[in-house]
Structure formats: C-alpha cells, structure tokens
Amino acid sequence: MQQDGMDPSDWAEFRADAHRMLEAALDQLEQVRERPWRPVPDVVRESYTVRAEGGDVVDRITRDVLPYHGGNIHPRFWGWVQGTGLAADLISGMAGAAINANVGGRDHGAVYLERAVVDWTRARMGMPESASGVLTAGTSQATVIAFQAARVRVMADLRKRGQQGVRLTAYAGQGVHNATLKALELLGIGADNLRLVPLTDGQIDPAVLAAMLAEDRAAGARPFLLVGTAGTVDLGLFDDLNLLADLAQDEGLWLHVDGAFGAWTRIADDPWRSLSDGIGRADSIAVDFHKWMYVGYDAGLVLIRDEAAHRAAFAARPAYLQGADRGLAGGDPWYCDYGIDLSRGNRALKVWTALEMHGEAAFAASISENCRMAARMGDLVAATPGMALGAPVISNVCVFTARGSLEAQAQSALNSEIAETLQETGEAVFSTTRVDGVVMLRAAITNHRTRAADVEAAIEAVARMADRHEATRCVAAV
C-alpha cells in the first residue's frame, strides 16, 4: 500500500480494502455458528512476527487472524465468564477509530458519552445521583480503585505517607473472586489481611463476622472493608446485599460489591432481579460490560457512592495538565482524576452504541433468557441418568458432574476429559471448577446467541461421552 506519511496515499484503494475487511468481519459474525474455535496452527502463530516493510493486511487478517478467535463469540461457548460481543461493536469500532479519543480528560464528545454511560448504570444499580464512576478495563481494576478509595477514607494521609504502622483488614465470604485478593496484594495491604468468613447456609452470618472483627480489633488491626458478591464466579451465588449493608453500617466498614456479571440481574426479570436487591446501598460497585452486557472486550466500571472519597484517592493534576475555563482543556471533571490511567480509550462509545442500537429492553430480555437457559440446563442434568448438579442453579451458572456415582478422582478425570474433548471437537465449551474437591463441568451463560437447542445438544454430548467412558471401563474390567 502506498503511503503519505502514515496515511494512505490512495484513499480509494484503502476504502476498497476497508470494505473488504468489513465484509470478512460481517461474514464471521453472521456465520458464527459454523465457525467454532480452532487451535492456532504452529505455522500461523510463527508468522505473527513484525515485518520491516508494510503490505496487504486485509487478506492476511482474514486468513490468519479471524479464524483463531477464542470461541466466546459462538452460541455454545459457556466457559469461564466470557461475553459474546455484539454486532454493534463493529459500528462503534469503526466510529471509535475515526475519533481516536483519549478520555483522560478535556472537553470533547467521548467525555460526555462516558458520563452518560456512568450515569445510566448508576441509576440502574440504584445508587444516588451524587455517586461517581469511571470506566475501567474490567472488574479487577475497578476493585483496585474501590479499595483504594476505601483505604484513603480511613487513612487520610495514605497518599502522602503510605500505609505505615497500621494493619488494615478486609472481610469477604468464602468463594469471593480472586480480584479481591489481587487488589489487596497490589495495594500493599496483603492477602493475609483478607479474612474469609465461612458461610452459613451459603451466606455470611452476622454473628460470625462480628466475632472475627472483635478478634482482629483486639489484635490491633483496623477493619475497613467488607466485600459482598453479586454472582460468585464458580456457582453464580449472591450474598444478601441488604444484610451486608446493615452489617457494614453497624461496623463502620466500607461495603464493596463485586458484581462483575451478577450486578446486571438488576435489569433482569424476577426472580433474578431480586438476587441483587440492596446493591445500591453499597459504597462501591465493580461491574463489567463485556460479560453480561455482551459488549466487546474490554469495558468495566467502578461506581463510588461518595464522589469526594473517590477524588480524595485519585485526583491529582500537575502543571502540564492544568485545566482551563475555555477550549479543549476545559471540561471538568477529568476522568484521570478518578482512577489509575491518564490515557484512556473510548470504552463509553462501545457501551453507548450497543445501548443506542438495541435499547435497554433488549439487554434486559437477553439477560433473563440466559438465566432461563441455565435453568433449562439444570433441568436436563437432573433428568439425565448418572448426571448430578454440583449446586442449585441460582442465576446463569450451571455446575454439574457427568457421573455422580464415580468416586471423586474418577469423576474429576472424566469431567476434565469431557471438557477438553468437547472444546477440541468444537461441540461446546464448558470450563471446570472444583466442588467439594471434585472437578465439575461448569457453564456460565453470558451468551446472547445461546438457544435451547444449544443447551440440549451440549448436554446430550456430555451424556454420550459419559456413556462411552462407562462402556470402555466395563470392557477394561472384563
């Protein structure tokens, strides 16, 4: 391709190339059902080296990049908790490239789009208008920001002096996401200072928490943070957020809710909506758009009830970033004063475009439908001889074993084998998790393309593999 500096010198030629790329991208999305994940051949991955001279890129990407997606765009992908992406991402991807916004601050359209997205989410979560928020790569970073705001609230000179001479302790129920641990490690608070509260009937018992707090206080620690979960990653369970809000208030703790996917039950139908009741009472909420709002990776959000606490933890602008009353340097507040990043991509455009194209109601319907699909999977498991649920299906997560009658190690081996084989054959993607020491199959349905027929076919495939395994064992035993 001829170039004028870094711009195409022949725009007509580039336009034609770009339209070809668009057709290839559209083909992939329209035919996604026929294009499951596939391993990257060695020859392809070895070809991903950087070349000194430029050249054709559209055919190259169509041939060597598009086919090797991670599978999460496919209707039968339910591994980990991965969003599916949206056709709307194509629209926002093109517009975003033509804008190239740095949303760290200043006064331009992307800043106002971000305010709109933050404000819409805030309202849906039931936080007051005075709350603040900032888009992040995801819940992990949102958690770091929230915990830092919580820490600065109890240690006003933390930013100046560091965490000297005070041992802060945080509390969460067993099964809390690893993001909480990683954030405490990063901040220099330390994993040992995360106290995991054993669950009673799947929930935190106020008396148990109170006893742990008293013990830690007596030992000289300063409890500062209580973490609740709206949708545990392994089983899709929800803490009683109203109960946690009461506890946090009584004990003077900052309540943070990890709502990475589960927070979106707020816009679902009942009974799923009620799972996240009370979430708006939190001091902070971390939530992703790229999981259960389906938008392209990456886009998360932290909401913080007390904007002053949010700014106290992050606001800082040196001479070369001073704002102005007029011109491009205006536009307070600047988002760089609300988080880690100074340069920030235009995540708001992705979210806003998706909502603008589909409307909020379509997301609400799809989220509810995902929960129905998980329930359907649970029903099929319960009805299939030999299979057993690892836990009740509460929201969009279904965890089960292909053969509940085997001893633990054999179950684990069988379930792992089934997960890997189904991934390799392109039939379906389950991930695995451990329940009471047994590796089980796990589907987290944050996939707007999943239909009942997909769930049925996948459970049939699991049943078929388990039967074949049993037959092989019998033959081996003979």
Added chain:
Amino acid sequence: MQQDGMDPSDWAEFRADAHRMLEAALDQLEQVRERPWRPVPDVVRESYTVRAEGGDVVDRITRDVLPYHGGNIHPRFWGWVQGTGLAADLISGMAGAAINANVGGRDHGAVYLERAVVDWTRARMGMPESASGVLTAGTSQATVIAFQAARVRVMADLRKRGQQGVRLTAYAGQGVHNATLKALELLGIGADNLRLVPLTDGQIDPAVLAAMLAEDRAAGARPFLLVGTAGTVDLGLFDDLNLLADLAQDEGLWLHVDGAFGAWTRIADDPWRSLSDGIGRADSIAVDFHKWMYVGYDAGLVLIRDEAAHRAAFAARPAYLQGADRGLAGGDPWYCDYGIDLSRGNRALKVWTALEMHGEAAFAASISENCRMAARMGDLVAATPGMALGAPVISNVCVFTARGSLEAQAQSALNSEIAETLQETGEAVFSTTRVDGVVMLRAAITNHRTRAADVEAAIEAVARMADRHEATRCVAAV
C-alpha cells in the same frame, strides 16, 4: 432495526448500515484537515442519554458523535502528548469486533499476537529475550505493575503480609511524570517516599543521589527504586540512562524507565536515537503505543527484565481458572498472571495490524520526521521577534513564549490566552506548561500528519496574536 436476540435479524440491512458507518469513518479520516475539533453543543451532549428502545445508530453517530472528536486526529494538534491514530485502526477495529478476544489467557490467536508485539518491542528496546511484558491501557498502569514487581523483589512476603513496618523509598529526577507519584500512592508506599533528585545540568548527579540514599538509609528507610525518564512530558528531556543503570547497579536499586513516548527514539534516526541509549539495561520499561506509535487509544506496555520477578508480583490462578494441557484452557503463560487485569481487550491486534500494514520502517521515518518538525518550530520561534524558547528542543517537544520581554504574569496571561483562542478558532492546539513560573506554549509532536506548512502556519498565528495583543496594550496605554 429488527433483532434476533441481540444479533441483527436482517443481516443484509445491517451490512448496509455497517458499510455506511465505514464510509462516514473513512470520510472523517480522509478529510481530517477540514474537520478540526469543535465544542460539543449543549443539545448534543444532553442527547447522549440511554434510550429504552433501540433505533438507528449510524446516522446518529455520524451526526452527533464523529464531529466532536478531541482534535488529536488533526495535523495541527500538538497539545499534551496525544497520538494521532491510524487508518489501520479502522481495519483492526473491525477485525477486533469480529473476534472479541479476551486476552487474559487461554490458547487462541490474540494471545500469540500479544506475544509477537511484546517480543518485537522488547527487541527494539534492547532487553534480553528472557524479559517478559504485558500490554496495558498505558504507561500509568505499566508503572504500577513495574513498581509492584520492584517492591516484591525486596519484600518477598509483600503479597501475603502487606507493607508492614518497612519504609520503602524511591528516587527520580525533578520533572518525573506524575504517573510515578500516582503509582507510589496507589501501592501504599506514599508520595513522601518519592525523593526528587535536583538536577545538575539537566541530569541526576551521582554524588547528590548517593547522599540522599545514605541519609534515607540512616533514617531507617529502604531505598528500592530509581526512576529514569526517556522524554519528560514538559520539555522532552532524557535522563542519561547508562549513568542511571550504573547507579542502580551500584546501589542495588531497581531501575525503571518511563519511556511513555521517548522510548520510541530507539527506532528513530540519530541524533534522536542516541537519547535513549542504555534503556535496555533497565529492570523495567513503561511505554505507550498510542502516543508516538500513533495507534488508537489505548495501548501501553510494561517490559520487565526478570520474568520471575514479574510473575512473583502477579501470578495467581484459583480453581476456576486452572489451565489445562489441551483445549482452550491451555496456552501458558496466561497474561492475567502478569498484571492487574483478568479480562483484557485485544490491544495487540491494533499494534500488530499497524505494523503489518505500514512496516516498522514507516514508523521509524515518521518519528524522526516529528523530531525534525519540533526542531523546525524551534528555529521559527528563535527567528521570530519577541518570541523565545523556554528550553532547547531536544526531541519532539517545543516550549516557548510568545513575548519573552513581558514580565512573568503578563507572559503567562498572554500565552494562556493564545492557547485557548487558537483552540477555539480551530487553527492549532498547543497546551501550556510552566517554565520558571511562566506559563508557556508547548507543542509535543507525536502527530504523523504534521507537515512543515502546519508548523509555519501555527507559529505565524501565534505571532499575529502576540502583535495584536501588543497593539491593544499600546492603545490601552494611550
């Protein structure tokens, strides 16, 4: 738009819409010179609310979003340090939407693209093959990751126990970027524990640093980190990185280099290339692609010399994320073990596509040309009566005052007024910074669209405004 769940039910219609969006995006990029930044009208920003029902989005974006870009795509935008974006971002934006990769881990194409981008950058920076790296939103986050690795190296139980009972101190020359301060605050080390070394002839004096270290050690602190800068944000200055590497080695400090934009002098021609000599000797480097490699926001990178130190600071995988020998859960290493984020967008595709389309040589040429343009601006300033440089032009940054003869406050007012007016008229974007207490105009040229005629026109505009101001003052004095 009709919908099948969240997918378009009429793909032909959506294809037509998408091609219209592409044309609008291409128009904006091809005609960027005629589309300067403009303020967002109140009625537009107020329209950015989320609607319950979906609808047309292409006309909406074309009318209400594209025009309100932040200006950095324009040839005469030199404010702050903002990249321009590339036509290649349109290609990667479309492909990225059709892939929707989460590059936290697992075994799929985007993981290998990221490895290719990390490895190419590592090689260009002159770090050994054993170094590791991970893409981030930008240098701010890269700095946090690097500092945490540095801290864990000196405090092996930091992740478990937190930073109890040890006062760590860090060192950097005056003028270090605010990202260093923010990272130390976030990590709980504290801003007071960043010791700013006064510069001697623009550089750190080893004797001065040694004295500060001795003093801090005597006071019970544990020095752990030395931060060098390749390209200061205000003046584009470079530390002597070989000198800093020697100092760090002698004193047992981790050497981190903030190379947000300046690190890319590594692929420029001399004399600019030599500015970053020694950068490959650092323990860690933070660098952005969205500034001087021009790719769309956001994309940065941290490189860490000692992969074991990198992993020691971040690696952690609970049961639901256990890898596997086969299938999609394979593919070690997982990038989530190298930084803050578990869910991670496909930044590598943007960088790789740009390099694939243009080739490395085109970037090298454009970076050198930007330095020539800054030098040209400096020459024009020096040749224009009344104007004065605030500092010599070293790389791509030119700082100057429109009227050096005025007293400080009047200069500041005039320069601020000129910056804001030129932004408002759409003629050029300078930002401002303070030099010896005077607000000056500042151009950081990380813009592949800037030509000599742009520089000349902008300096003429500044001269015209300064003359007019003087005339007005004279009239007022009469």
